[in-house]
Amino acid sequence: MGRPPDPARRERTLARATDYVLAHGLAGLSLRPLAAALDTSPRMLLYDFESKQELVAAVLAEARRRGATRLTENLPPKTASPEERLRAIWAWMSAPERASYVRLIFEVHADGLAHPENYPDQAEAITGWFDTLGATFPDATTGPDDTVTPTLAMAVMRGLLFDLTTTGDRRRTDLALDRFCELLRP
Structure with missing residues (x-):
């Protein structure tokens, strides 16, 4: 039986991945260096986000959400x-x-x-x-x-x-x- 999903871990990972992408950009984004920077593994990133494309989509949505919230404030x-x-x-x-x-x-x-x-x-x-x-x-x-x-x-x-x-x-x-x-x- 596989590990159950951990939404809190996913949210923490998403927050840190968004910080990473804001600092380093998307060009040449690779799961290995990203995972190393987040103290996780590429396998765990894929477990939480299913694919690199889903991870990127979640990161972009989070960056937009942060920006829109702060702008509105x-x-x-x-x-x-x-x-x-x-x-x-x-x-x-x-x-x-x-x-x-x-x-x-x-x-x-x-x-x-x-x-x-x-x-x-x-x-x-x-x-x-x-x-x-x-x-x-x-x-x-x-x-x-x-x-x-x-x-x-x-x-x-x-x-x-x-x-x-x-x-x-x-x-x-x-x-x-x-x-x-x-x-x-x-």
Whole structure:
């Protein structure tokens, strides 16, 4: 008879594996070095997650959950202006301590272009921000079902984050966000 599942161990392993991936990225992720870093074995990782792909999916979901929870905790109230909320999102996402999350986002997007089968929920990872961004623009042109304004805001944020991550030019990217906010004013 096999060992019964241990959900607490799985959750501890997932938390540590997420920390590892945030620190080291997904490129070249191998179960042996990951298991060694987590003081477990590749066999136990597969026991808990069934496959490397399931482990990666769980790690990405956990990283998204952590990021979304922390972002939501740091947003101004929904009564704040769209500009205030957008600036708060930018300040939180572009902070140096979030660099590992940003790098992981771009790594997954890039790898997902070449290997979409590895990220079946990549579209959800992108559109999952609509709730947060949609609340930022409550008076969007087409009403509460508007997905265009949050799409535009996320595209600008993603572009500016990519620019900041690759060039390190904080001043220019902050000024670009300022310009975008000006364009959104009535």
